[in-house]
Amino acid sequence: MLIGTTIYALINTAILALMAIGFNLTFGISGIANFAYGAVYILAAYGVWMLLTLFQLPYPVAVLAAVGVNLLLGALIYRFVLLRIRGQALSEVIATFGIGLAILELFRYLGLVGFEYHLPVFVDKSFVIAGTYVDFQRIAIVVFSAVLILGLWFFTHHTAIGLAFRGIAQDERTALTFGIDSNKMATLSMAMGAALAALAAVFIIPLGSISPGEGYDVLIKALAVCIIGGLGSTGGVIAASFIVGFAERFTDTYIGSHWTMIVSLAAILVVLTVKPSGLFGNQKELEERI
Amino acid sequence: MKKMCLLGLILAVACVGFIPAQTTQAAEPVVIGVPTSTGFLEGKEALKAVNLAVEEINARGGVTVGAEKRPFKVESIDIRDAAPGVPVPEALLGLEKIILEKKPVALVVGPFRSEALMAGMDIIAKYKVPLLGTIAMSPASEAKVKKEPEKYKYIFRTCLNAKFLVKYLAGTMAFINKQYGFNKVYIMNQDVAWARKTAEIITKVYFDKAGWTVVGHEAYPTGTSDFSSGLMKVRATGAQVILPIFDMPQSGTLVKQWNAMKVPALLAGFISPLAGPGAWKTFDAKIGGAINCNFEIGSGVYSDKVAKSKAFAKAYEKRWGGPVEAGHGISPAYESVYLLAEAIERAGSLNADAIVAALEKTDRAGAMGRIKFDQGHQVVYDMDPEKAAVAAVLQWNTDGSRTIVFPPTIADGKIKLPAGLKPVK
Numbered sequence: 001m002l003i004g005t006t007i008y009a010l011i012n013t014a015i016l017a018l019m020a021i022g023f024n025l026t027f028g029i030s031g032i033a034n035f036a037y038g039a040v041y042i043l044a045a046y047g048v049w050m051l052l053t054l055f056q057l058p059y060p061v062a063v064l065a066a067v068g069v070n071l072l073l074g075a076l077i078y079r080f081v082l083l084r085i086r087g088q089a090l091s092e093v094i095a096t097f098g099i100g101l102a103i104l105e106l107f108r109y110l111g112l113v114g115f116e117y118h119l120p121v122f123v124d125k126s127f128v129i130a131g132t133y134v135d136f137q138r139i140a141i142v143v144f145s146a147v148l149i150l151g152l153w154f155f156t157h158h159t160a161i162g163l164a165f166r167g168i169a170q171d172e173r174t175a176l177t178f179g180i181d182s183n184k185m186a187t188l189s190m191a192m193g194a195a196l197a198a199l200a201a202v203f204i205i206p207l208g209s210i211s212p213g214e215g216y217d218v219l220i221k222a223l224a225v226c227i228i229g230g231l232g233s234t235g236g237v238i239a240a241s242f243i244v245g246f247a248e249r250f251t252d253t254y255i256g257s258h259w260t261m262i263v264s265l266a267a268i269l270v271v272l273t274v275k276p277s278g279l280f281g282n283q284k285e286l287e288e289r290i
Numbered sequence: 291m292k293k294m295c296l297l298g299l300i301l302a303v304a305c306v307g308f309i310p311a312q313t314t315q316a317a318e319p320v321v322i323g324v325p326t327s328t329g330f331l332e333g334k335e336a337l338k339a340v341n342l343a344v345e346e347i348n349a350r351g352g353v354t355v356g357a358e359k360r361p362f363k364v365e366s367i368d369i370r371d372a373a374p375g376v377p378v379p380e381a382l383l384g385l386e387k388i389i390l391e392k393k394p395v396a397l398v399v400g401p402f403r404s405e406a407l408m409a410g411m412d413i414i415a416k417y418k419v420p421l422l423g424t425i426a427m428s429p430a431s432e433a434k435v436k437k438e439p440e441k442y443k444y445i446f447r448t449c450l451n452a453k454f455l456v457k458y459l460a461g462t463m464a465f466i467n468k469q470y471g472f473n474k475v476y477i478m479n480q481d482v483a484w485a486r487k488t489a490e491i492i493t494k495v496y497f498d499k500a501g502w503t504v505v506g507h508e509a510y511p512t513g514t515s516d517f518s519s520g521l522m523k524v525r526a527t528g529a530q531v532i533l534p535i536f537d538m539p540q541s542g543t544l545v546k547q548w549n550a551m552k553v554p555a556l557l558a559g560f561i562s563p564l565a566g567p568g569a570w571k572t573f574d575a576k577i578g579g580a581i582n583c584n585f586e587i588g589s590g591v592y593s594d595k596v597a598k599s600k601a602f603a604k605a606y607e608k609r610w611g612g613p614v615e616a617g618h619g620i621s622p623a624y625e626s627v628y629l630l631a632e633a634i635e636r637a638g639s640l641n642a643d644a645i646v647a648a649l650e651k652t653d654r655a656g657a658m659g660r661i662k663f664d665q666g667h668q669v670v671y672d673m674d675p676e677k678a679a680v681a682a683v684l685q686w687n688t689d690g691s692r693t694i695v696f697p698p699t700i701a702d703g704k705i706k707l708p709a710g711l712k713p714v715k
Contacts (some may be wrong), residue, residue, distance in 0.1 A: 001526055006520040007549045105630040108329040108368075114615060115331065115542055115563040124574060126550050132522070135550035179565045209563070209572070212329060213373050217513060248614050252519035258481050 004132040005253045011138045014145040015204055019218055020225035020237050021148065021195030026074075028232030030186035032082060034074075037197055038219030039100035040112045044198030045069050045210045046107060047115055057273045059120070067198045086186070089225030100219070104164050104212040117210040121203065141203050147286030148199070150239065165189065167231065225262070228271045231282020239279050243267055299646055317362035318355055320640065322627065323394030323419070325385045327372035327402045330615040331539070331562070334494075334691055336399045336623035339602075342609050343627035353631045356638050362627070365592040372402035374513035381406040382413060389417045395640045396420040398626040399619065400473055402537075404428030404483040407445075410488040415441045418642045420649065422626035424449045427484035427585075432666025438681055443646050444648045446667040448622035448629065448658075450486040450585040451682050454671035455560070456679045458583050459488070459533065460496035461673075462558060462696050471715030473502045476529035476555065477546070478536075481509040485535040492533070510536075511679020512571045518546045521553050529715070534559040537618065542572065549576045552700060556711060559583065565590035565617020570690040578688035581695070587675065587682045588657035590614055590619025593693060593700045602657040621657040622669070629654065629661065673697035 023037045044066040053060035085091040107113075123136040135289050136162055156162035168185045169173035200218075208214075225244060227240060229236025251263040272278060297704040318518035324340055327333040344362040352361040369384030370376045373444060381401060386567035388394065390601060397414070401407040407426035412433060414421050414455055421444060425432075429451050433441045440608030450458075466472050476498060479485040488508065497504050505527035508520045521544075524532055532555045534544060542563035563569060565584050569577060584590045588599035602624055607613045614620045629652055636642035636651065654661045672678035674697075693703040 001522055004522045005519060008516070008522075011518075012516060016600065039462055071590060113329055113331055113334055113539075114568075115539065116543075116568050116615070117565070119574055121575065126552060133551040138550075210538055211539050213539075215514075217515075218372075249516070252516070253522070257510045257514065258522065259512070261511055 001253060001273060003130045004037060006247050007134060007141045009246040009249035010251050011142055012136070013243075014142040016221060016225050016245050017149065017241035018141060018145045018200045018203060018235055019144040020222040020229075020241065021145075021152070021234070023191040023219075023222040024201065024226050024229075024232060024234065024237045025152070026189045027191030027226065028076075028084075028171045028234070029189035031089075031232075032078075032086075032186065032190065033089070033096070034077075034193055035097035036077065036100035036103065037095050037096075037193065037218070037222055038215035039103035040070050040073060040194045041201045041218045042107065042210065042212060042215040043073070043103055045119065045201040045205045045214075046112060046117070046254055047198075048202060048205075049121055049210060052119070059122075060172040063202050066132065066202070067195050070194040070198040071191045074191035075187050077194075078190040081184075082190070083183060086183075100215065104215045108212045113211055118208070119154075119206045119210070127259050132244065137203075137206050137284075144199075146202055148196075149234065152234065159184075161188065178214055224268055225276075228278055230275075230278030233280035235280070236278055236280030240271075243271070294700060297641065300461065308595050311313045312655055317352070317358055317360040319361045320355065320395040320634070321363050321365055321392055323388045323392055324364060324366035324399050325369050325388045325396040325397060325401070326366070326399040326425065327370055328366060328368040329370065329400065329474045330372045332537070332619045333372065333399070333402065335614055335616045335620045337364075337423055338610050339606060339614075339620045339624035340398055340627055342606055343624045344446075345609070346605070347627065347631055348519075352498060353641060354635045356511070361363035362631070365394060368399065369406070371406040372538075374511070377407050378403070378406050382410055385410050386413050386417075387420055389413070394644075395634070396630050398422045398630065399424050399623050400427050405428065407431055408434070408483075411442055411445055418444060420444045420630075420642055420645050421446065421620075422629060422649075423447045424626055427451050427455065428487055429453045429666075429668075430483070430487075431650045432664075432668045435597055435666045435694050443643065443667070446649055446663060446669075448626050448661070448669045449611065449619050450485050450617065450671050450679075451629050451668055452491065455488050455583065455585065455681070457671070458493045458683055459492055459559065460500075462581065462683050462705075463492075463496060463502070463531070463533075464500065464598075465677035465696060466556065467500065467502070467560065469705060470530075470707060470713035472530035472556065473500075474505050474527070474529045475531045475533050476506040476520075476524045477503055477533045478517070479509055479534070480536045480538055481511050482537075485509075485537070488535050489533075512538050513540060514538075515540045515543050517547050518551065521547055521551050524553050524555050529555050530711075531556045531558055536560065539563065545573055545577060545580070549573070551582065552710075554710060556708070557581065560585070560617070562617060564686070566615030567591075567613050567692070568615050570686070576685045579686065579703065579706070579711070580619065581683060581685045583681060583683045583696075585679060585702065586618065586658045586671075587680050588614070588624070589619060590617035591684050591694065591695055592684065593675075595700045595701075596657070596659055596680070598655065599659075605677060625654070625656040625658060625661060628639050628656065633679075675701045 012274040051057045121137040223239045229240035350362045368380040371381035404426040416455045479489040491673040564582040592603040633648035636648040658679040682690045
């Protein structure tokens with residue numbers, strides 16, 4: 001049981017990290033808390049489902065199209081909505097939450113609810129790892145999450161755009177003096193965040209089904225992970241995913257399923273009490289210093 | 291003469307103008323309110339079933355209220371009580387809103403969650419609007435009706451309740467025990483009132499008495515989407531049967547994980563995503579052997595032995611372009627409209643108390659079998675569709691077809707063990 005629980009805790013960690021990484025990227029660079037994140041995740045899932053079911057497109061093409069649409073949507077949200085209210089945190093939250101709400105409730109209004117809305121798994125096989133059955137999709141999630149995080153690290157440390165991202169994230173005004181266009185970077189960060197949400201949906205949705213309600217769950221989980229880890233910190237996302245991922249699975253196995261949510265929320269409270277900015281965040285400390 | 295002609299012409303025009311004015315004035319519609327979670331499959335399909343019944347009745351001229359034929363009109367509101375995290379008071383706001391704004395003569399379908407129904411009973415009693423509930427299942431609401439009948443007489447339930455569900459699940463378990471000797475069960479239920487109550491009652495009235503061992507019991511909060519720990523425990527404890535009791539969409543993940551983790555136990559209970567014919571495609575043809583109790587015949591499955599369940603299923607499919615997929619609340623939603631129409635006609639008025647009195651006298655052969663209410667205003671469910679309403683326990687076959695295996699009166703075959711499972715005796 002211990003080995004099995006550890007394996008599924010690792011998988012849960014990877015799922016949480018994959019869910020949160022896009023939200024974290026956008027916030028880390030532009031400072032925008034994209035509350036439409038859960039909605040764009042679901043939008044991508046429905047998009048892939050439609051392309052597969054109604055237009056019979058090959059899976060990879062449908063995925064690429066959905067990622068592309070999300071990329072564009074993220075950029076458009078920034079250009080036409082967020083650009084005018086940039087820097088007003090509450091307005092940004094209200095605007096993005098409103099967009100998210102509109103998208104999710106539109107799907108609900110259109111009646112896109114039911115078990116027929118699901119995405120196929122990549123490969124329909126299970127493997128035995130240390131005596132525990134694990135399906136290919138979950139293994140794929142773990143591998144993809146690891147590759148994605150490494151890829152993002154490489155991107156932000158070894159590419160011009162990535163370095164510009166970090167410049168804006170560290171000090172926007174100084175970055176401007178170096179000729180880095182903060183609006184352009186913020187647009188890109190919104191676009192990339194939305195595209196990462198699409199990729200997360202493509203990997204995670206095949207484990208269950210698509211429903212508008214999932215959009216709210218994803219947003220809450222992404223927020224929880226980012227707040228524990230420290231908003232904007234990739235290391236924090238990884239650490240928080242481990243904490244929540246392991247807390248959930250071990251509580252489920254050794255205490256009881258109905259305690260899972262309580263223990264996770266308690267973990268959030270404990271971390272925030274000890275480190276108000278999250279594990280790797282520094283906003284509160286900076287504010288206090290000023 | 292000219293004057294006479296002119297007068298005649300004026301009179302003729304007046305008559306022509308007057309007569310159509312009288313005949314084209316439509317009778318005022320009788321409003322039926324549908325406050326439920328329309329964003330969930332059961333709510334969406336229940337609303338469609340209500341609309342289907344209303345269209346059928348209106349096509350025949352409507353409902354007779356006294357001497358007048360009046361059409362039905364459906365007004366719905368999404369009260370969202372099925373969604374995780376939505377507080378009961380928010381759902382009750384929707385219930386009160388539709389009563390106050392749309393002035394329905396009665397409500398059908400109603401809340402998903404028994405918690406919302408229990409709290410909503412006072413609102414319904416306050417405004418004296420009859421409710422024919424088709425989804426919430428806790429028997430606690432009937433206890434309230436029995437305790438204070440004058441106050442809560444407006445609340446009726448046409449779907450299965452947790453007590454009757456236990457009869458079907460216990461019957462199925464007894465079949466499994468008798469045929470294959472299985473006697474170790476692992477119970478997994480959603481952490482909501484009706485599912486908790488079902489698990490509690492079946493343990494007390496069947497498993498404890500019939501010599502079964504409940505090797506484990508997990509209650510999952512609504513919205514749970516990982517069942518790996520529970521399934522590992524099933525394997526570790528050597529359970530032969532998993533009894534799932536869930537109505538949330540995420541319970542489909544349990545079926546997928548049961549497959550992926552190759553858990554050597556028979557899945558037999560209620561998981562809403564397993565109820566309809568579309569489940570075969572949803573779960574990539576990997577549910578052969580799984581057993582599901584559809585709460586009412588006509589909801590997600592029909593039987594040739596209950597002609598009206600088949601007629602309803604065919605009419606639904608023709609009207610909406612696809613079959614009923616939900617295993618709960620759909621045929622009761624359809625029948626509730628007919629029960630209401632018949633009660634209004636018997637009462638001869640739209641007075642709530644008169645409708646309630648007429649509803650209490652219901653005796654109708656409907657899509658779920660014979661429909662009669664007991665003292666707690668619950669439709670009686672039993673094993674014979676000629677005498678009571680019935681549920682249907684079905685088993686998925688390896689070719690994607692389904693066989694009704696319980697109750698014996700409508701069964702088309704016996705329970706078969708899926709490949710990989712061996713009988714104990």
